[in-house]
Amino acid sequence: MGERTSGAVMGRSESLLFLTDDQLRRGIEAMFFAYRGFTADPDRILQEYGYGRAHHRAIHFINRSPGTTVNNLLSILGVTKQSLNRVLRTLVEDGLVESRVGVRDKRERHLHLTPKGAALERELSEAQRNRMRAAFRNAGPEAVAGFRAVLEQMMDADMRRHYLDNGEGGDTGT
Template sequence: MADIPGGESLLFLTDEQLRKGIEAMFFAYRGFTADPDRILETMDFGRAHHRALHFVQRNPGTTVSNLLTVLGVTKQSLNRVLRTLIDEGHVRSEKGRKDGRERHLFLTAGGEALEKQLSEAQRARMRAAYRAAGPQAVQGFRTVLEAMMDPELRDHYNRLKEGP
């Protein structure tokens, strides 16, 4: 049987192999978030603040509604995070021009600096891992991650890949 593009050919993995993959993701995520967590802790911020900064930076002018969808948090939780980021001068909110009820979010200069500081540690970790793994592994890793995404989140991800 010919291999089907996209890794859809038959592939048998044992439960143990899958468990090891799941555990590797847990530990990798822990490492991936460790450096930003240390920075955030000094400011009394958490990972939700980092995620909000990241996605506002990636999509300047995004709406609160869109950010709710991307982050998958409750409105109350996001409001707490945004209120803190706005009060601390990292994010600014503007009324929508077409719909005044919409709130569009932008990073301030301070927010851009903080987002860069938080993300640089993650970029350094990913850069080192990508170099160690090689280009085929990097593409395979990205393919696996994209295949694990829920379809509606993959749509958001694909829009981010295309750029603002």
């Protein structure tokens, strides 16, 4: 907006700089309850398979970047190799993920969803898209832009760069 910022916008921005502890606590609680709602539908679906949220995150990011390496997935998820291997082993054994040896580097494993894995990913993401679509529609366009800006500012700097460099959460690299 530059120097043409209106007084109303400036006043609103300045008031946000001085949020009280109670307002911040309410925001934190809202995040907890929103996350609970956001994960409720996928959790019910995952429970049918005996899976948890770690499985969902792995499926999501493998879908976002077919052929991603295990090391890249480790970096994105921020989990230990042991915990990711446990999740991947289950997904591979259950026929949802395929692990292929790298063409250039035989030590690398490239991950792909199978048709069965892609179907589960669609079911999980559709549940979350429906919830987000309804929330965004009810909150309005200004709230959507503000929500995204707040989320981006809450990310660690390196993850924010990764997110923004890859099409605002698009490609997660391979």
